[in-house]
Amino acid sequence: MRENDGSRFGKVPPTAAERDVDGRPSRAEIIEWWTERFGVAPETFAGFTFWEKGAGKIWAFHDDVPSPVEAESLGLAVMRVRQEHWKPTTDAAQRFGAAATENVIHLDEPDARAFLAGEDREIDWDGDWGYLLVTHDIAGASEPIGVGLYLHGELRSRVPKGRQRTL
């Protein structure tokens, strides 16, 4: 088992049995997590390869090239692993969140604006605690905004500072 080289992109192994870098999740585990946590169908990720750079940042790239790759970025950073609770990114929520069916919290307009502004709000929610995908209605359909952390009756906005807006 090799150590993770955080300076370059390494492709994740297909399955845990083929793992050759210590602590790196497999493609199967990544897809299973999206399916179990958010109900995203596994086919959503057909055609994507998953890569790790840094310690636990996972990227989805819409092509397949030999590993490793030395670049500043490769596709989209979609989640943070190597921690107790894996966390999806805002970018992943927006790019893949429309395919989610579970642990999706839908906000009315005032709450959606507060969430985009980075505010934490008390909101009723009967489902699991932890990371939720956050949606609202726009132009006649639901659209994901980002990721919230639900704890103790409160939805904490995880919209990064640079993406926050006060509309």
Next chain:
Amino acid sequence: MDVLARYEPIIEEYDAFRDACERPLPNVVRVNAIKATPERVVTAFEAADIGVSRRDWHPGVLEVDTAKPGNTWPYAHGWIHGQEEVSALPATVLDPDPGERVLDACAAPGSKASQLAALMDDTGTLVANDDNLGRLSALRSNCDRLGVTCAAVTNRDGRDFSTDRLGIDGFDAALVDAPCSCEGTIRKNPDALDNWSEGYLSHVAGTQKGILKRAVELTDPGGEVVYSTCTFAPEENEAVLDHVLSEADCELRPIELSLDSAPGVTEWQGETYDPSVERARRIYPHHNDTGGFFCAKLEVVA
């Protein structure tokens, strides 16, 4: 110094050109097809009481009645990108296909790279390179907000770019939207010409020649390379093409545009260029009420 006066001999309707350079530009955004349709974006803007009008030549280019399109839901969702109308041109001229390997040699801040990704249905490998580290964060954050998943962002010198350690061995197509003297952005940046000098033209033209030549070398025979700038100076446009035509295996191809434009010039200040540079297109601000632009399409030959 009246820089633009040097172009009087090559610009028809010169007075209209000068008048247009004095007018501010309309606020224009490009719809990001990776995440939204023009119809959905128009609906969202109208629901927010922001007037929208669409452009005939490109369904995804919208003029919006707000000076701050970045402070709207469509922007927060990554449905739109603030981009001057004429700068949406070169990616449509290259028109890459899904699954291709495409190089954007001077990609920051990412307007054209993200547009190339959308034209590729966000599938394949788009190498979005820029040598300017300071502008790389803008390139990355724009690609991220727009949900681009097919791009590898690199920070290398375009003049000796190599595909080493990128897992590919060449490109099907390339865009060289070169660093330039930016004369054509005068409507957006009234001080764009303050530091203009012939010395800078000569310096930047050397860089442009090096980047374009390298992009041609990295593109497989039969592939296309689009060269564009936002400047009027023939030194940075036709002269660069003329140089690369003689140094690398490529030929100029005609471009069909639905925007008004003028042909490339074959003579400038005593120099003459390869006659095929006429196939390049010059877009002046008075043509379509946009910024100024230059665009040419090369095909790589064996």
